[in-house]
Amino acid sequence: MPRTSTAVPPPAVIANGNANEPTASAPTARRRRVQSAETGMGILKALARLGGAASLTALAQAVDESTAKVHRYLASMVEEGLVTQDAASQRYVLGPEAIHIGQAALRQCDPIRAGEPALLQLQAELGATCFIAVMGNLGPTILRIEEPPLAVVVNVRAGSVLPLLWSATGQVFMALGAGAALRVQAQQEWARATPRQKAVLPDAAAIDALCLQVRTQGFANVQDLLLPGISAAAAPLRRHDGAVVGALTALGATGGFDARPGGDAVGRLCAAAASVSAQLGFLNASPQR
Amino acid sequence: MPRTSTAVPPPAVIANGNANEPTASAPTARRRRVQSAETGMGILKALARLGGAASLTALAQAVDESTAKVHRYLASMVEEGLVTQDAASQRYVLGPEAIHIGQAALRQCDPIRAGEPALLQLQAELGATCFIAVMGNLGPTILRIEEPPLAVVVNVRAGSVLPLLWSATGQVFMALGAGAALRVQAQQEWARATPRQKAVLPDAAAIDALCLQVRTQGFANVQDLLLPGISAAAAPLRRHDGAVVGALTALGATGGFDARPGGDAVGRLCAAAASVSAQLGFLNASPQR
Known part of the structure; x- marks a missing residue:
């Protein structure tokens, strides 16, 4: 039977292979990929975007391919258990193997690994100290830090x-994280605060207003609050369900480092944090500048 | 560059297409699928089985293909956002698109849709009344029921x-479901029970023993307990994390329908429930006979 170009484009390796295959670590100037595997993955992603269930027609429209072509790919996905076809409605539905793949992906979801490239890039862009912190059992804890060659001497390290x-990082967790336990811890911190700190946040209403501000602007920023002469800004790292699993923070000497809203540093920080959140599966991540 | 058969098997449509493509609903005697899409899905599933992160070598071993071939497919998955490569370890890790696909699959996870084929088959095999129930706001609620042509007249319907x-279905939810609320509801039921029912479950210790028994054998069975002359057996429908999202139940006239452990009906019921759980993403589902 002759192939027709519309119905059966020949699946092809995008670049030909040869006997000396590259290893995964070798830089490959020319990407070698598999066209029909990509088409299949694209249909799978489209089915997810359509909510996990769709008719053949809707799916073919979504990927801009013929129903005949999409039908063949769907038959393969059914064969592999990634998709099932609902007997009553004839719709294609993501199946149990898709659940297993998603669960395995969630287990690998790690703000440090996902954030490392963005952390390095942000440090290079800003020339400031940058770090990723997560909520540890004692509070926000720095796990990974990148510093400029001549770092401002501050009491922050892994x-x-x-x-x-009193830290921008902590304010992100307090304002955007979940839990009454955080509020209790904040009250304990307030009881031990310096007069200067209590002047900035004099009462519970001031703390509520701070949390609202952080939630509204999507990041936190402090100046000379935890450490005199140091300014910092922090933005949340969110996973697929929106939960804050980490914070990306940049800091420097007040005057040299501008942590104010609308500044270049905050814009780059928020864009970097949004890209990490997208890596962690957060769908609504959009850079806030 | 010439293709070599080991390094670059030509991706091929498994059956040739022609101009008259089948619709999704038309019975296709001959499956038309896409070989290289299946290979790609197989690698994706293998990566999930390896925990969501693996080296190229480990992954190639898992799917019994050359590293060169698997590398090309991985390049396509990276391109589609389903996989990322960890810069430090060079390992391949399931990425954000895999999370989205899994989340969409979970949203489609429905014990009624997943259970319908098994329900129909079980009813045909046993010739008994079979149904699927879920935990509603007032208690275990029958959503989908299949009856034999000459059904035993019992007070069960959608x-x-x-x-x-006092029902096998309820006992599955009570013993295997979560929550103190269920226990409160059970106590209220006990207060209203008939003398005959109280003789079967005289006190809290007896209820505890019943729950332990249901958990141990993986199903519940009652005889003449809710309805005189009626025996029933019920098995849990579990989703990916093991939570009980429904029960599959079979019932019939005591004497005609054998709901006892070790009997044929219970074996088929448990096998059917396990297959539905597998469809719902439960990994440890194994038929208990």
């Missing part, structure tokens, strides 16, 4: 636990 | 709410 109230 | 203590 392993440092930061306060919720 | 929409019926069943007791936790």
